[in-house]
Amino acid sequence: MAAASIDSQKLGTYTDMSGFAGLRSAAQQDSKSALPAVAKQFESIFTQMMLKSMRDASMGDGIFDSQASNAYRDMFDHQLSVTLSQGKGIGIADMLIRQLGGTAQDSTSASSTDSDALAALSGSGAVSTSSGVSSPSDAESGLMSDLQHLLSRSARAASDGATAVAGAVSKFAPGSPEEFVKALAPHAIEAAKTLGVSVRALLAQAALETGWGKHMPAQGSTTSFNLFGIKAGSSWEGKRVNVPTLEYENGVAVRKKDSFRAYASPSDSFQDYANMVATSPRYAKAVGRGDDVKGFAKALSEGGYATDPSYAQKVADIANGPVMKQALAALKSLANLP
Structure with missing residues (x-):
């Protein structure tokens, strides 16, 4: 022809x-x-x-x-x-x-x-x-x-x-864990280098906080790109969204409405998260944990990052679970394509 x-x-x-x-x-x-x-x-x-x-x-x-x-x-x-x-x-x-x-x-x-x-x-x-x-x-x-x-x-x-x-x-609307990992892996790698922890730990934490990217804090049509559930305190000068949240008080789940940080992109979310964990004395024990995913999440929880008593175990279960392994395997396979 x-x-x-x-x-x-x-x-x-x-x-x-x-x-x-x-x-x-x-x-x-x-x-x-x-x-x-x-x-x-x-x-x-x-x-x-x-x-x-x-x-x-x-x-x-x-x-x-x-x-x-x-x-x-x-x-x-x-x-x-x-x-x-x-x-x-x-x-x-x-x-x-x-x-x-x-x-x-x-x-x-x-x-x-x-x-x-x-x-x-x-x-x-x-x-x-x-x-x-x-x-x-x-x-x-x-x-x-x-x-x-x-x-x-x-x-x-x-x-x-x-x-x-x-x-x-949508700029970020993963339809599956594979798409979630594929979209966030580059940002997770950079953040993991900053913190000296496993990439799986950060991807698992983001998956837990957002339901694999499906439930990020949002107000109306405004998406926050907040992948780590970071709240907007009085020191936060950026944009924010006010949404209902689930907190644990004395081991009992309580529904509240709180203000969360809003970012322009997933990349900004990872950068702010890595900077916050790396510079806060509260999370000093979480830095440099390497492949100890549960130890990393436990140190965050003990520093006051999360009120859920099972937070560290949940992060570890996701990081070491079959869904994450399958998503990472798909990413490796994609990277090896000609």
Whole structure:
């Protein structure tokens, strides 16, 4: 199948996955001819990731934003990334084509600046090479394999229908423990390094406090991203939400309404938590516990972090339980994918 038979109209619409099927078939039969279309799709995926990172780094939702408007915005970003790549794009497609032995449009040779950028791209692992400059055929097969993997994941997400839309509506709305661990693992790793404790301990504590991300403190449509149930005392100068909570007084559960800290992102929640535990004399015995999950949680509880007498055991049970093990195994499997 020649590159001319690839339906560019279908590839120009992010919701039409049939175009990807045609592209995959064309790449398998004539990878050289399909290279320009493949490079554009790779650039489209990169652009969409860039737009998503930009949205996540914003100062927060506007007063007129809602789940519906955020969903339409995410749909717009997906289509925008595809449309941009179909034109001149941002240059990534041209660099890939030249690197893989093709001829980029509107360019007959790569400048020294492009060569430096390509070297950095290869070094970062975006195009896998075994020794310096690889032959075009080796690089092409690597690109095709990586792109097929990415497209397959996109196709599965699109086929999930309402589940995929629900995931696009919220910045952090894990539908399973696996998604919870996948989203929070990078933040948990950094916080664990600061505190000298197990990553599992922090993920388990966050899972206990939020029900695996499903029950964070929230007021109306305002989500707090408070993953550790940290209350907002008089010294807290940031945003807060007032919600009902369950406290234990003399071993008896009592319903109360309290004020909790609100953050702009899960990352901010982990950073504030790690800073609070690391600098508070009350929790000094919790720092540096290593893999002793129960000892870490017990030291927190004894310092007044939680009133539940079974808090330490609950954290340890989650950290060492089958659900956490399965979620971590899925994360390791994902990390090992090509």
